[in-house]
Amino acid sequence: xxxxxxMKLDLYQEIALLRDFPEENLVAGDVATLVDxxxxxxxxxQGAVLEIFNAVGDSMAMAVVPVSAIAPLRADQMPSVxxxxxxx
Numbered sequence: 589x590x591x592x593x594x595m596k597l598d599l600y601q602e603i604a605l606l607r608d609f610p611e612e613n614l615v616a617g618d619v620a621t622l623v624d625x626x627x628x629x630x631x632x633x634q635g636a637v638l639e640i641f642n643a644v645g646d647s648m649a650m651a652v653v654p655v656s657a658i659a660p661l662r663a664d665q666m667p668s669v670x671x672x673x674x675x676x
Contacts (some may be wrong), residue, residue, distance in 0.1 A: 598639070601621070604618070605658060612640075619667055628654070633654045633656060638652070
């Protein structure tokens with residue numbers, strides 16, 4: 589049997605990142621909101637457009653990551669807080 593396609597997540601749901609994206613100041617476990625899907629160039633994996641919020645709910649940034657780098661939140665997970673590195 590062939591490889592099954594990943595489950596497509598609903599827009600505007602919160603997701604967890606599965607890996608780090610240092611160029612976006614994002615780390616595995618960060619929570620973001622999925623706002624759209626976009627094709628990656630040259631037939632690469634589809635992208636997920638994410639809106640990133642701080643701990644008090646202010647929108648901080650948008651980022652595009654591969655769909656394979658996000659997962660729905662689960663009941664056995666607990667959110668945590670980390671300080672943002674503002675140094676460039």
